[in-house]
Amino acid sequence: MTFTYQYARPALAVDCVVFGLDETDLKVLLIQRGLKPFAGTWALPGGFVAMNETVETAAQRELEEETGLKKLFLEQLYTFSAVNRDPRERVVSVAFFALVNIDDHKVKAATDASNAAWFSVADTPSLAFDHDKILGVALERLKGKVRYQPIGFELLPTLFTLSQLQFLYETILEIKMDKRNFRRKILSMNLIEETDQIEQDVAHRAARLYRFNKKRYNTLLKKGFNFEV
Amino acid sequence: MTFTYQYARPALAVDCVVFGLDETDLKVLLIQRGLKPFAGTWALPGGFVAMNETVETAAQRELEEETGLKKLFLEQLYTFSAVNRDPRERVVSVAFFALVNIDDHKVKAATDASNAAWFSVADTPSLAFDHDKILGVALERLKGKVRYQPIGFELLPTLFTLSQLQFLYETILEIKMDKRNFRRKILSMNLIEETDQIEQDVAHRAARLYRFNKKRYNTLLKKGFNFEV
DNA sequence: ACAAAAGTGTTTGTTGTACACCCATGC
DNA sequence: GCATGGGTGTACAACAAACACTTTTGT
Numbered sequence: 001m002t003f004t005y006q007y008a009r010p011a012l013a014v015d016c017v018v019f020g021l022d023e024t025d026l027k028v029l030l031i032q033r034g035l036k037p038f039a040g041t042w043a044l045p046g047g048f049v050a051m052n053e054t055v056e057t058a059a060q061r062e063l064e065e066e067t068g069l070k071k072l073f074l075e076q077l078y079t080f081s082a083v084n085r086d087p088r089e090r091v092v093s094v095a096f097f098a099l100v101n102i103d104d105h106k107v108k109a110a111t112d113a114s115n116a117a118w119f120s121v122a123d124t125p126s127l128a129f130d131h132d133k134i135l136g137v138a139l140e141r142l143k144g145k146v147r148y149q150p151i152g153f154e155l156l157p158t159l160f161t162l163s164q165l166q167f168l169y170e171t172i173l174e175i176k177m178d179k180r181n182f183r184r185k186i187l188s189m190n191l192i193e194e195t196d197q198i199e200q201d202v203a204h205r206a207a208r209l210y211r212f213n214k215k216r217y218n219t220l221l222k223k224g225f226n227f228e229v
Numbered sequence: 230m231t232f233t234y235q236y237a238r239p240a241l242a243v244d245c246v247v248f249g250l251d252e253t254d255l256k257v258l259l260i261q262r263g264l265k266p267f268a269g270t271w272a273l274p275g276g277f278v279a280m281n282e283t284v285e286t287a288a289q290r291e292l293e294e295e296t297g298l299k300k301l302f303l304e305q306l307y308t309f310s311a312v313n314r315d316p317r318e319r320v321v322s323v324a325f326f327a328l329v330n331i332d333d334h335k336v337k338a339a340t341d342a343s344n345a346a347w348f349s350v351a352d353t354p355s356l357a358f359d360h361d362k363i364l365g366v367a368l369e370r371l372k373g374k375v376r377y378q379p380i381g382f383e384l385l386p387t388l389f390t391l392s393q394l395q396f397l398y399e400t401i402l403e404i405k406m407d408k409r410n411f412r413r414k415i416l417s418m419n420l421i422e423e424t425d426q427i428e429q430d431v432a433h434r435a436a437r438l439y440r441f442n443k444k445r446y447n448t449l450l451k452k453g454f455n456f457e458v
Numbered sequence: 459a460c461a462a463a464a465g466t467g468t469t470t471g472t473t474g475t476a477c478a479c480c481c482a483t484g485c
Numbered sequence: 486g487c488a489t490g491g492g493t494g495t496a497c498a499a500c501a502a503a504c505a506c507t508t509t510t511g512t
Binding site for chain 3: 437
């Protein structure tokens with residue numbers, strides 16, 4: 001079966017930049033291409049948009065198919081439409097960026113047989129198509145956004161310590177922050193709430209665990225509150 | 230001539246939200262549709278993307294064709310892909326938002342024979358397709374962005390008074406600002422420079438004219454400067 | 459001389475920044 | 486008992502907010 005149109009149409013695809021954070025740095029999820037073009041090269045997960053789905057749905061579906069990731073924070077990033085970005089034919093791609101808690105979404109390591117792996121963003125291989133560029137735009141967006149919207153929590157487990165949260169900002173923004181000032185500021189927003197639990201299995205004093213209060217954030221938003229770290 | 234593909238493809242279009250500012254309020258540029266569907270209804274200027282152009286190029290081309298506007302500040306906004314957003318067939322549209330100095334770009338008034346006109350954003354008619362939604366997203370983006378990036382100047386003539394600049398922020402953000410504080414803050418950034426010219430033909434004391442120094446802005450950016458009004 | 463908008467400083471409160479030590483726990 | 490990170494307060498500087506009158510110009 002084929003489809004015929006009066007005017008030429010670009011193919012429409014989606015690509016996803018999935019960020020995760022581990023104990024050492026910011027990671028991005030890549031897949032190794034099995035098919036031409038760029039067979040064997042690492043690339044962003046993605047694929048073509050079907051006729052009965054939005055680009056958002058397509059992005060979610062592709063991510064799940066290629067990496068098993070489900071129900072994650074996914075946001076439209078930018079649409080890339082350079083005429084020759086795909087050597088086969090004209091493909092316009094809507095890029096998304098996603099944040100996940102890396103522990104909840106372990107994929108197989110780069111060294112095994114699988115073709116999906118987390119790479120440190122500071123140390124990614126050269127990617128297929130214009131994916132290096134897409135990754136660059138995503139990183140910029142993440143840096144710009146994490147400071148003014150409480151999206152960083154998507155990278156952490158439900159319960160987290162204040163040190164983990166500070167590490168998150170220090171890693172993404174590539175700056176050092178003062179521990180006391182950071183705590184004072186973040187707690188004064190009343191967006192994260194103390195739990196009665198503490199860290200387990202650490203070789204030093206266990207830190208208190210906190211949780212992000214999304215309900216409260218929505219309430220404050222309506223009153224004109226501005227998140228800022 | 231026709232074009233045949235192995236898989237179905239959505240058509241790809243662009244739509245532009247063009248903002249202008251006059252003495253009274255924020256305006257948006259609309260065109261009245263001549264063809265079905267929605268013949269006679271007001272809509273955002275836009276059209277289909279050709280195979281040899283990026284979506285950015287297409288947006289610029291369509292704007293020039295439909296409204297005569299050239300060389301303006303144009304930025305990708307969002308890609309709209311709801312399955313039924315166009316009643317004819319599946320069309321995915323990449324929306325742009327643009328800022329122009331309305332005096333340099335007079336289009337014919339809504340009342341005459343022409344089919345392009347400026348409407349107050351506070352008082353737009355119901356638009357074709359999902360264009361009401363696109364306009365809403367564009368407004369949000371404008372409000373969010375104008376405060377942290379010096380894009381407001383695109384809405385003003387090259388030479389402007391501080392009162393005009395203040396009026397711009399007050400109008401877009403829908404807030405009142407203190408004249409003395411506003412002046413102090415904006416001048417302390419060293420981004421706008423005094424000229425030796427003053428307003429002409431006003432029935433009161435003429436205000437000094439200023440100009441935005443883009444070069445200086447780029448220099449400051451590199452040093453890690455943050456614009457904020 | 460009056461109407462209209464331009465232009466100008468000071469005070470007070472709020473927020474950000476810099477900085478160092480004791481505490482609790484596991485080994 | 487020591488190594489490791491957890492947790493805490495204060496002083497000073499910078500910035501934001503509130504506020505009213507004089508000046509200039511055209512009619």
